[in-house]
Amino acid sequence: MVHLSDGEKAAINAAWGKVNADEVGGEALGRLLVVYPWTQRFFDSFGDLSSASAVIGNPKVKAHGKKVIDSFSNGLKHLDNLKGTFASLSELHCDKLHVDPENFRLLGNVIVIVLAHHLGKDFTPQVQAAFQKVVTGVANALSHKYH
Amino acid sequence: MVNLTAEEKNLICSLWGKLNVEETGGEALGRLLVVYPWTQRFFDSFGNMSCPSAIMGNPKVKSHGKKVLTSFGDAIKNLDNLKGAFAKLSELHCDKLHVDPENFKLLGNVLVIVLATHFGKEFTPEMQAAWQKLVSGVANALGHKYH
Numbered sequence: 001m002v003h004l005s006d007g008e009k010a011a012i013n014a015a016w017g018k019v020n021a022d023e024v025g026g027e028a029l030g031r032l033l034v035v036y037p038w039t040q041r042f043f044d045s046f047g048d049l050s051s052a053s054a055v056i057g058n059p060k061v062k063a064h065g066k067k068v069i070d071s072f073s074n075g076l077k078h079l080d081n082l083k084g085t086f087a088s089l090s091e092l093h094c095d096k097l098h099v100d101p102e103n104f105r106l107l108g109n110v111i112v113i114v115l116a117h118h119l120g121k122d123f124t125p126q127v128q129a130a131f132q133k134v135v136t137g138v139a140n141a142l143s144h145k146y147h
Numbered sequence: 148m149v150n151l152t153a154e155e156k157n158l159i160c161s162l163w164g165k166l167n168v169e170e171t172g173g174e175a176l177g178r179l180l181v182v183y184p185w186t187q188r189f190f191d192s193f194g195n196m197s198c199p200s201a202i203m204g205n206p207k208v209k210s211h212g213k214k215v216l217t218s219f220g221d222a223i224k225n226l227d228n229l230k231g232a233f234a235k236l237s238e239l240h241c242d243k244l245h246v247d248p249e250n251f252k253l254l255g256n257v258l259v260i261v262l263a264t265h266f267g268k269e270f271t272p273e274m275q276a277a278w279q280k281l282v283s284g285v286a287n288a289l290g291h292k293y294h
Contacts, residue, residue: 030272031272031275034272034273034275034276035272035275035276035279052271052272052273052276055272056272109256112260113259113260113263113275114263116260116261116263116264117263117264117267117270119264120264120265120267121264123260123264124199125177125178125181125182125199125202125203126181126199128178128181128182128260129181129182129199132182
């Protein structure tokens with residue numbers, strides 16, 4: 001379970017309200033595929049991933065990024081029960097998708113970086129600390145059903 | 148050894164040329180201490196670190212952050228021999244400072260986040276990828292002499 005103070009929860013919601021979540025999702029997934037190229041193996045059907053610009057402009061990357069961030073946004077509404085919220089997704093990623101859970105930590109860190117990039121000086125140390133806790137909690141929740 | 152293409156080396160050097168080592172170093176170290184509070188244990192003599200604003204404004208944090216990032220500058224000049232460049236610092240952090248090498252990865256990631264907040268369009272996915280490789284290489288080099 002992730003422990004956030006009321007101040008941290010408020011900071012998270014305020015920061016999240018300032019960004020376009022869909023854009024953050026597409027950008028985060030795209031940057032994951034560029035910065036950690038082995039992650040492309042999970043997206044064979046996505047078409048052209050041959051260069052950074054191809055990845056970032058790829059419509060399937062953007063669409064899937066939006067799907068992922070919608071789940072993440074849902075997590076932000078259930079910070080007191082991340083494990084329950086992500087239980088089905090955890091089983092899916094283990095049993096069907098066979099994703100190494102280390103990749104959840106990598107994507108979480110990339111989401112933090114994209115937020116930092118979009119928010120600039122509004123991405124204060126306190127906001128960073130709060131989001132770092134959240135992405136860690138989400139990564140743990142997604143790993144929870146692995147066996 | 149970190150394998151950077153000529154283009155990645157150029158990207159790294161171009162961003163390095165634009166950043167203020169003192170400010171960036173102080174901010175990265177400060178954010179590390181805020182986001183990962185257990186790291187404060189290595190800096191008992193630094194005085195007031197009771198809250199994020201105290202940490203970020205702490206003159207000893209700023210000065211030590213500058214020292215750390217200046218050292219990072221040596222990495223930029225020795226991209227083909229990071230292990231050699233950081234051999235002594237690796238021994239120091241193991242034998243005298245007793246720092247868990249996991250913390251080098253954490254600081255590297257915080258540095259990437261600070262770059263993301265400071266640099267807008269220059270912080271492209273390719274730039275992020277190059278810097279992520281660099282901070283991983285530096286973290287590995289700093290861990291290399293551990294025993």
